[in-house]
Amino acid sequence: MGKPIQPWAHWRQRRLRRSLLRARLPISLALLGTVSLAFVATDTQHSLPTVHYPGTSSTGIAVRKVGCDIKGNINDHGEHIYHVPGQEYYSATRINPARGERWFCSEWEAWWAGWRKAKV
Numbered sequence: 001m002g003k004p005i006q007p008w009a010h011w012r013q014r015r016l017r018r019s020l021l022r023a024r025l026p027i028s029l030a031l032l033g034t035v036s037l038a039f040v041a042t043d044t045q046h047s048l049p050t051v052h053y054p055g056t057s058s059t060g061i062a063v064r065k066v067g068c069d070i071k072g073n074i075n076d077h078g079e080h081i082y083h084v085p086g087q088e089y090y091s092a093t094r095i096n097p098a099r100g101e102r103w104f105c106s107e108w109e110a111w112w113a114g115w116r117k118a119k120v
Contacts, residue, residue, distance in 0.1 A: 064095075064103045065103070065105065067105060068103045068104060068105040069084075069085050069103075070082050070083065070084055070085075070103065070104035070105070070106070070107065070109075070110055071083045071090065071093045071095055071101075071103065071104075072095070072101055072102045072103065072104055072110060072113075072115050073093050073095070073101055074099055074100055074101055079116070080113075080114060080115040080116065081115060081116055081117070081118050082104055082107070082110040082115045082116070082117060082118065083118045084107065084117070084118075087118055087120065088120045089118065089120065
């Protein structure tokens, strides 16, 4: 009574645990190397959007690019507000590059440039 049925089972399990503990460092290094190699191999660099400030050249801002449907408008109080297609005043909003108004390609780009989303 009290003796295990297979006396070597406990020893084998203990041996397996020790070998896994010893293999932690090589396994971790192999995974780190694989991930690093994959990161270098993809070579994709995510650049931040270009931010245009008032007073700078507005020739590139005035031209609307294909897919850039977000309107950046400056109201009478000087607030920089962007309008997304489908919002209430989107169709009524006009872009005047002389005032520093511009088009954006994404909401993130507009937010990054310091504009806020229209409330309605």
